[in-house]
Amino acid sequence: MPKCLRRTYLAQEKQLNGQIMKITHDGISGQWANGNASYRYAWQAFERLLDLPDSFVLLPNETSFVRVPKRSLTHDQQQEVKEWAISGIQKNKVQ
Numbered sequence: 001m002p003k004c005l006r007r008t009y010l011a012q013e014k015q016l017n018g019q020i021m022k023i024t025h026d027g028i029s030g031q032w033a034n035g036n037a038s039y040r041y042a043w044q045a046f047e048r049l050l051d052l053p054d055s056f057v058l059l060p061n062e063t064s065f066v067r068v069p070k071r072s073l074t075h076d077q078q079q080e081v082k083e084w085a086i087s088g089i090q091k092n093k094v095q
Contacts, residue, residue, distance in 0.1 A: 021068065023077075025084055028058070028066060041066065043088025051082065058085055 021030040031038035041060060050057040056068040070078055
């Protein structure tokens with residue numbers, strides 16, 4: 001992971017508790033509990049998936065990412081998220 005993303009990744013760890021995330025077969029969306037920021041991505045929007053021991057890191061480009069903590073998902077849900085992400089990334093590469 002590039003240094004600039006690593007710093008943001010570590011800083012974002014503190015913010016995860018204040019984030020409400022929704023993950024479906026269509027994509028991933030979320031917003032911070034205070035309402036200051038939100039995001040919405042279809043799976044095809046991602047260029048890359050990093051499968052780390054504690055989380056999935058989805059990269060829509062080289063300078064931003066969406067972090068999904070694995071501790072909040074069952075094993076089956078983790079597999080589902082991984083499959084959706086990989087399928088979306090493959091569709092992105094075909095376009």
